[in-house]
Amino acid sequence: MTTKNTIDLGEFQFLSGESIPSLEVAYETYGEFTGDNAVLVCHALTGSSHVARRPDSGGDTAGQARAWWGDVVGPGKAIDTSEYYVVCANAPGSCYGTTGPSSESPETGEPYGTDFPPVTVGDWTRSQRKLLDELGVGRLRAVVGGSVGGMNVLDWLRRYPDDVERAGVVASAARLDPQCLALDTVARRAITSDPNWNGGHYYGGPEPEDGLARARQIGHIMYLSKASMSRKFGRRSAGRETVREEQPDPAAAFFPYREVESYLDYQAEKFVDRFDANSYLYMTRAMDDFDLSAGYESDADALAAFEGELLLLSFTGDWHFTTEQAEALAEAAREASVDVAHHVVESDHGHDAFLVEPEKAGPPLSDLLETGLAGRAITDTAGEDEPAESESFAPVHTSLFSE
Structure with missing residues (x-):
């Protein structure tokens, strides 16, 4: 079961204090909701709600030509839509169906342009929470995201810690570095x-x-x-x-x-x-602005209220979000007594690795959803003890950043 829809959440006040009279959010859902199997997937910088392949897409994917994580999300995939109810929403400020600068302002009848309010990762999270409320989803089995989508996940943990059972932060960090x-x-x-x-x-x-x-x-x-x-x-x-x-x-x-x-x-x-x-x-700007510790004494303090399980997945060749940044985040989670595992993947693909190597990114996420951190031996690097089922995730060289 898949759906593609747009919902009007009504008046929305951004964290900047500015408001718009109507926030429309484009979203897709996959699978059937059974009450405790909802998984929210947060997209990266230029991604859309089209995270998995839909049999009825007919080529209409709101401008994004292919499902950006179709090798990880879908029937029988790591995030199995035969088992989980997967929701992916386009973030406010984007241009894939959710209200943003190119949208028409109801007040002027013209595109907002740069009159659109400043947008933060926190605004993405708050719009997702409102969408899930409309869909009848309360507590999430998991929230998963890569790159700035991983920052979106971290914001969920500090903003709505009681609403998340498990979290997967992939190729991300608590903040961007100066470079x-x-x-x-x-x-x-x-x-x-x-x-x-x-x-x-x-x-x-x-x-x-x-x-x-x-x-x-x-x-x-x-x-x-x-x-x-x-x-x-x-x-x-x-x-x-x-x-x-x-x-x-x-x-x-x-x-x-x-x-x-x-x-x-x-x-x-x-x-x-x-x-x-x-x-x-x-x-x-939303990505650059994100700082997990903003408003808190430290990253550990920001995560302290989260009582679920946190998986961090980083890639050795990624200099955008480094393994060292992921390990620093893991240390903060340990300091906050969060049940955390940091899985480091040997890869020379750079930041694109979480998209072009689904055979490496998928299995840890599958285990997280199915059994939690206890169900998998998390090692310093993925390699010799990689489970045999990982071989079923054939690498497809597609990229969210390409098309």
């Missing part, structure tokens, strides 16, 4: 310095595609590791048949158009067709 903050700053400046950005009120006219393309290229570099980039591209030329649509400067024609350049240009071209520039500004 990632800096790169996000440059990405946003690429958008706002595009002449077509027009202060965020570009709807109905030329859009800031060049700025958004540059911003997304910076993002792709952040999501890959040195090893994965070397393996994928090296210093190879893209070949005689591959040419730039436009030469960036007169001297460029003399030098080779490299595979890594071609890849970045291709991904940027696809991205500007499916995502809104203002939403990219809003979503990255």
Whole structure:
């Protein structure tokens, strides 16, 4: 059983103090609700509610071409929709059906643009709680998310600790480090310095595609590791048949158009067709703003009220959210007496690993949902004692950050 819907939650006040008269939330559900089997999945930066494949999709996925975690969520998959009632909602500020900057304001009849209120991860969590209330879901069997979706999970643990039995935080951290903050700053400046950005009120006219393309290229570099980039591209030329649509400067024609350049240009071209520039500004600011300890004495203090189980999953090649950051979060959870396990996966795929290696990300999450932390031997690195069933999760090289 799958559903795709949009619900109007009515007037919504953001944590900034600003309100909008109507917040519509796009969501999808999978499976049948039995009262104690609900799993909330929180999407990453440019994800949508389309987390798993739907037999009736007909190609209409609100702009996102494929289910972003379809190799982890679905019938017989790690998050088994034959057993669990899975809910995934698009976050406020995005552009995949939930109200955001590109949505029409009921008060003006025009797109909000940058008049849309500032959005935080806390606003995502509060909108999800309201949605679940409307769906009749109280306490969650689990809440799971990757990347900034993992921050969304952490916010659930500090904001609604009694509503979550188990939590899976994948490739995430308690906050971004200064290097990632800096790169996000440059990405946003690429958008706002595009002449077509027009202060965020570009709807109905030329859009800031060049700025958004540059911003997304910076993002792709952040999501890959040195090893994965070397393996994928090296210093190879893209070949005689591959040419730039436009030469960036007169001297460029003399030098080779490299595979890594071609890849970045291709991904940027696809991205500007499916995502809104203002939403990219809003979503990255929400991620940058998140700090688990904000309003608390420490990360441990923020987690102290959570009495469930917490699984942290990190990847060795990920320099966006490092294994060291995940371990620091695990230490905070231990200090707060939270039942926690940190599962480190050997991978050179970078931050993209939780999407492109479902055979590694899936089994720990499956065990978490089925038996909790006691049902799995969590080791320092995934490897020799990886359960045999992990072999059924065949890697499919798809990426939330690509399409």
